[in-house]
Amino acid sequence: MSSNNKKRVTDSLKYSLMLSVIVAMVSSTLLIIFGENILGLFRATDAVVAYGVQGLRFYSIAMIFLAVTNTIGVLYQAIGKGKESLLLAVARQGLFFIPALFIMPQFLGATGILSAQLADT
DSSP: OOHHHHHHHHHHHHHHHHHHHHHHHHHHHHHHHHHHHHHHTTTOOHHHHHHHHHHHHHHHHHHHHHHHHHHHHHHHHHTTOHHHHHHHHHIIIIIIIHHHHHHHHHHHTHHHHHHGGGGGO
């Protein structure tokens, strides 16, 4: 990669990160504000809607971090660092998310399953 390409890649990364985080934040805000209304469309019981809203809130937080990790993973692929991209993806799922699915419910019960989504970022 020449120095000219390095600046273009860096500028593209900054722009992509900014745009993906903004989209994730707007989406998260909408899900937090309108989550109950969205889940209410499915004619679920009040308990299911309450659990779903809690899950959407955890997912909304995770979505912001996921925007960053996905953008970096795509960058690694684009610059020919497939191994690093694969390592990032495997680390998210295998090293963090799956163990969190087993550990978090021990401390937080059913809420622990929902909060484990934060480890998938």
